[in-house]
Amino acid sequence: MATIKDIADVAGVSLATVSRVINNGPKVGDATRERVKKVMEELGYRPNANARALVTRKSASLGVVIAELLDPFFATLAHGIDAVARRQNVQILMSAGSIEKQTELKAIDTLLQHRCEAMVVHSKALDDKTLVEFASQVPGFVLINRYIEEIGHRCVWLDNVAGGQIMARYMLSQGHQKFALVSSKYQIDDPFQRLTGIQKELADAGIELPDSHIEYSTPDQEGGEIAIRNLLARGVEFTAVLAYNDAMASGAMTMLQDHGVTIPADVSIMGYDDVLLAKYCRPKLTTLHYPIEMMASKAADLALAYAGGKVPEPGVTFKYTPTLVKRESVVAVKAP
Structure with a gap:
């Protein structure tokens, strides 16, 4: 993965200049800014949220990636996250991944660009390796509705x-x-x-x-x-x-x-x-x-705690189990 040093070398600028571009800082000419951004795009550079937080000293927003905005299931998920964000006075930034690899990747990248140190991500299209890589970059990266053993302590999932x-x-x-x-x-x-x-x-x-x-x-x-x-x-x-x-x-x-x-x-x-x-x-x-609302609340709490400096415990996982709700659409089969 490209680093800030790689960007600086290719663009022919200092590390300080790259840092200013990443953090929208002053004292960078328009032409230089555009050149650096172009190199970042060409090299597929994704800013490290933790490093940028140290530079900007801004408190975390809570980023959320869901599959669909109109689906009632994801509306319930979002409601659970919103309750935690309101309680902790944190702003939510939400994006849809549409269960497509490139769309999910763009959604996460967008949250990174907005300096989200905490993220609750519902990803079904991206591979495990990519998500593990994001987890190593973003201090408050938490997956919901998916389990990856390598980052099990960052997964809130259903059996x-x-x-x-x-x-x-x-x-x-x-x-x-x-x-x-x-x-x-x-x-x-x-x-x-x-x-x-x-x-x-x-x-x-x-x-x-x-x-x-x-x-x-x-x-x-x-x-x-x-x-x-x-x-x-x-x-x-x-x-x-x-x-x-x-x-x-x-x-x-x-x-x-x-x-x-x-x-x-x-x-x-x-x-x-x-x-x-x-x-x-x-x-x-x-x-x-x-129990998606309960799971979403747990994921939001974890993301914000990790972003705030809490160290995830290795071996700890957050598994939930669905429960039967009996209503009217099932009865005993008729005897022959």
Whole structure:
């Protein structure tokens, strides 16, 4: 990775000049400033937030990277962070990563440019090595909804494998043996981990989940509708649907009802996340409660504490487990 010295050598200026450009300081001509910035961009230089804080002596802002601004799940996440920021009188700077590598990278870089010493980052597209590198640069760098062993003390994460097991176990307790799974098509850990938990629990019960019973689509209501339409078109028989999240469950429910299927009398359906939508489906959606607001608050507290000088304890991790919320969309399977 490029250093300030590399920038100075290539641009033909002093270290002090590079430092002034990085920190928007005075006594640098426009032409020199532009030359230094161009070299920084060409070399892919990312300022070290900790070093800049020492130079500027400015208190930290709390930077937040989430996937989507409009998603109710991420609105709840942001609310948990905001509560901590208000309590500690810290300004929040928020950016969206859109589950795309370059967008996530740009979002984090933007926060660095705004001198954020503390960050809560929801990243699904960037590789582990890049995130570990950021953690070494930014004193208050904390990941949410992801676990990387090397920086486990900076990770606030959910046990999605356990979540999948809880879903399958509850449906099995209601006598269901014919399952369909509506999952996210995005190549990220969460859907894979939930599927792993579901398959493990079903296998332990002697039930196989064929690939033809799994449909992948976008993790929203339209995706849920499309997934169920495809399952029905293939003639897949099922009495229970396990959905990647509440939005997909809601869409799946609508499509089934449009085809004359009564929920839960004919088909039981279960979601994941327990967002506000789950309470207002008809019937009300049985789901798993994802303690994202609690997790977000913990992540914000950690980020600010680390940025303030607290040293993370090696070996300490912050794992959470989803819990079952029983409502109306799951009942015991009808006897043959």
